Amino acid sequence: IITMERHISRSLIIFILLALTGCIVLIHNITYLENITGNLTIALNQIKKNIQLHFETNKNLWLPELNDTYYAHLGQKPTAEEAKEETFLLNSIAWPGPSVQGLSVELSSNPAKSYFLIQGPAEQPIGGQLVVVVHVHNFLGLPKKYGGDFLIARLHSPKLGAGVAGKVYDHHDGNYTVLFPLLWAGEVQVQITMVHPSEAVEVLQRLQKEKPDRVFFKSQFRSGGVSQTTECNLWLPFNQKPLCNYTDPLTGEPWYCYKPEMLTCDTRVTHFMGGYRTNLITKYEQQFFKSGVNIKVPIPASGMEKVIVLPAEKGQIELNYTAAGYYHHNTWRPRNGSIMHQFNDSAAITHCLRGKLVYMFGDSTVRQWFEYLTAFVP
Structure with missing residues (x-):
């Protein structure tokens, strides 16, 4: 009996020692894992801060999402009503075309x-x-x-x-x-x-989409004895050269010129047509x-x-x-019943227009009318 008790006591002591050793190892591992987790969390937070800092400092370089009808960096974003009207107008002028491309x-x-x-x-x-x-x-x-x-x-x-x-x-x-x-x-x-x-x-539809600057314009910049001329248009590649932004703040109508190398954007003095792009279509x-x-x-x-x-x-x-x-x-006869007045000399035109403010809206044809009117009327 005494021998058996000694054997049990010895086994119990060994078991207790093993249990204590396991607890010590477990506590050590838990501490080690907590340190790893903490370091990992710190590292992840640092990466997150670096990413946020990168986008904060480079937000002006973020490329806008472009579509066929609107360039986000050109003027104001259209309102919901304007977008609806734009869709209606584009659908109304949609043009059918060949179902097979590259026909002889x-x-x-x-x-x-x-x-x-x-x-x-x-x-x-x-x-x-x-x-x-x-x-x-x-x-x-x-x-x-x-x-x-x-x-x-x-x-x-x-x-x-x-x-x-x-x-x-x-x-x-x-x-x-x-x-x-x-x-x-x-x-x-x-x-x-x-x-x-x-x-x-x-x-022509392809050129309208791919080459919006087929007709290009120029502006002259001058300050003191320094004069430079750069290209201007409704749309210019914004990632090639610095641009001067002349977008109308009220209407959002865009207009851009390449910034002159030696002058500032506020030294622009003239505007004129530059010409037409050439070699835009293939031999086919x-x-x-x-x-x-x-x-x-x-x-x-x-x-x-x-x-x-x-x-x-x-x-x-x-x-x-x-x-x-x-x-x-x-003689032009409108269908809405409006009375058309005929003028045979500049004096009659001047008498009719005296004291009136005339608004002319349109394309280059209206510009021709404007130039004719200003040349004809003294």
Whole structure:
């Protein structure tokens, strides 16, 4: 019994020693892991601070997200209403194009082998509507299977100095319908012109998207005896050279110039057109821009190209037209009933404009009107 008790006591002591050793090792490991975790947390926090510091100091270099219609670094971001209006306008001018890219020129639109047909009799009443169908063919003489051709249509009477534009409807299958309002009596002639084939329109769309600076401008900067000239435009690469930002703060309309090397942005004194970019299209694309072949070429008629418009009958109902107006005896007649005043000399124009503020909105055509008016009126 005594021997057995001694054996149990010895085993108990060994067990206690082992347990104490295990506890000591466990405590040591826990402490070690806590130190590792703490150091790791400190390291991660430091990395996080470094990342935040990097973006704080480089936030002006962050590239904006670009899309087809808006460059974030150019002027103000559009409002929700403006974005909605932009989408509506872009959808309204969306243009159909070839379903297959890279077609040979023989398969492109050929105005000389296309034709139009006047629908209805050779005599039609005033106040009605003349319907014309256009069939576009390719250089092989085969009908086109897709639309997108840029056609303009005119109904005119040269002897009367009269004319009106037609409304062109694209059926997206190589066929078009043109509607003309019959607004004056007499002989009228239909004229359909292919300004560009659909394949050329596709090239123009590409250039509009990829080369927004096809027309470039310049400004002169001057201070004292130092003068420098740099390029300007609505859009300039913002990551190549320093830019001078002349964006309108009220409208958000962007305008940029490259900053002159030796002068500041506030020394800009003049603005003028620089010119046009060249060599923008490939040899393949040049085939769709041949004068007299597929640029501003009239489409011939199949059958009659003229009709006689008969005078109005009593009780005849006039149709509602989309045309804003028409010319008659070389005078513009708006369809909204506005009275047009004719001026034959500068004195009459000056008398009419005296005391008035005239706003002119538009493109380069309006600019021509402005230049003509300022030159004509003393």
